[in-house]
Amino acid sequence: GENVEQHPSTLSVQEGDSAVIKCTYSDSASNYFPWYKQELGKRPQLIIDIRSNVGEKKDQRIAVTLNKTAKHFSLHITETQPEDSAVYFCAASTRGSAGGTSYGKLTFGQGTILTVHP
C-alpha cells in the first residue's frame, strides 16, 4: 500500500520568513495530493491540493509543487505569520477503478509542527 513520509517533524521560523515542508510517497499510482492544516483541538482543514497532471499550484502565500518522477511534493508558505502556526499534514490518494476498490482513501504523512515566532 501507499506510504507517505513527511519532513521535517518540527519547523520554527521567524515571522516573514518562508517555510517549506516536504513529502515523499511510494505508490506511483497516487494522483491526488492535498495539504491539511490542523490547529490544536480542531478539524483538519484543506489549504491546497494538487493533481498529478499539474506540476505547481499557487494560492496567495501558499504553493505546492509536485515531482512525479521523484515521487515527492512540497508545501511552500511565504511571508509567514503567527496565525500560520499549526500542524500541517500532507496526504496522497489513489483513484481506484469502479467496482468496490477503496479509491479516495487518503494516506497521511506524520505531520509537521510549524511555529512562527513574532
Next chain:
Amino acid sequence: ETGVTQSPTHLIKTRGQQVTLRCSSQSGHNTVSWYQQALGQGPQFIFQYYREEENGRGNFPPRFSGLQFPNYSSELNVNALELDDSALYLCASRPGLATDTQYFGPGTRLTVL
C-alpha cells in the same frame, strides 16, 4: 450549506466496552470516510461508505464496523475497546466517489481507561 458534524465531542469508556460515534455528512455528500488519529500522528483510514455500503477498508480489525443511512449520515462502532483505541476519530465527506476533496468533521475524542 452545513459542514460535517460529529457527536459526541468527547467520550470516556473503559476497556472491553463498546462505543458508537456519529457523523452527519455535508449536504449533498454521499460518501463518508472514517479516520483514526492517535496523538501526534496523522489520520489513518479506517473505512469508507458510499450509498450505504462499505466501499473500502484500511488495516483495522473487524471489531471496527460502520453503517451509513439513507440520509448519508454514518456511524462508527467499536467493540471490545482496547487502550490503544484512545484517539481522535474523524469523519470526512465528499460529494461522490469520483471526487477527490474530502471535508473533515471536528472529530470525537475517545479515551479508553
